[in-house]
Amino acid sequence: MSADERTTGRADDRSTARADDRSAALPLHRSASPPPDRSAALPLDRSASPPLDRSAAPWEPRLVAFCCHYCAYAAADLAGAMRLDYPPNVRIVRVPCTGRVDILHLLGAFLDGADGALVVGCLEGDCHFIRGNLKAIKRVARARALLDETGVGGARLEMRHASAAMGPKFVEIVQEMTERVRALGPNPARRPAEGGP
Numbered sequence: 001m002s003a004d005e006r007t008t009g010r011a012d013d014r015s016t017a018r019a020d021d022r023s024a025a026l027p028l029h030r031s032a033s034p035p036p037d038r039s040a041a042l043p044l045d046r047s048a049s050p051p052l053d054r055s056a057a058p059w060e061p062r063l064v065a066f067c068c069h070y071c072a073y074a075a076a077d078l079a080g081a082m083r084l085d086y087p088p089n090v091r092i093v094r095v096p097c098t099g100r101v102d103i104l105h106l107l108g109a110f111l112d113g114a115d116g117a118l119v120v121g122c123l124e125g126d127c128h129f130i131r132g133n134l135k136a137i138k139r140v141a142r143a144r145a146l147l148d149e150t151g152v153g154g155a156r157l158e159m160r161h162a163s164a165a166m167g168p169k170f171v172e173i174v175q176e177m178t179e180r181v182r183a184l185g186p187n188p189a190r191r192p193a194e195g196g197p
């Protein structure tokens with residue numbers, strides 16, 4: 001065996017020995033720290049927390065506001081930009097014009113569990129579709145009469161007007177309606193499963 005072969009042979013021996021050292025060290029580390037027993041912890045956590053009792057939560061009125069894109073929706077947006085607080089009970093539905101809101105949309109909101117509804121459009125004479133808000137006034141009046149006839153109560157529905165610059169006015173409208181509906185109580189057409197009477 002030449003001097004080079006003897007040298008290469010020693011280098012191979014050293015690298016083999018280092019590899020053997022690493023392979024010998026790994027099992028030792030793994031066996032030193034056993035994996036946590038996750039399967040035992042999960043069932044204990046679930047049984048420890050009782051189911052949420054939703055019936056214990058105080059009743060809060062739920063409102064739907066049909067807002068025209070050009071004025072009322074912009075007023076609601078402005079109220080948000082001005083960081084004005086208004087009740088979180090209202091869900092806003094943006095419509096191109098209040099003239100697009102049909103009696104079926106209004107009655108449907110109550111059938112779906114709303115306690116009150118608002119239709120908020122441009123100021124009279126300012127409708128971008130000329131007569132849309134005037135048609136909406138008539139439809140809201142008709143829907144109120146139907147709600148009275150069915151026992152739900154026409155007072156739960158209101159038509160109001162606000163321009164795009166009337167952020168504070170929009171807040172006032174929502175606060176007023178929320179308080180009115182709170183005084184009226186839950187929608188009698190709401191099913192018991194939805195938190196009705």
Ligand code: FES
Nearest residue numbers: 068097121122128
């Ligand atoms: Fe606003 Fe018609 S565009 S009510």
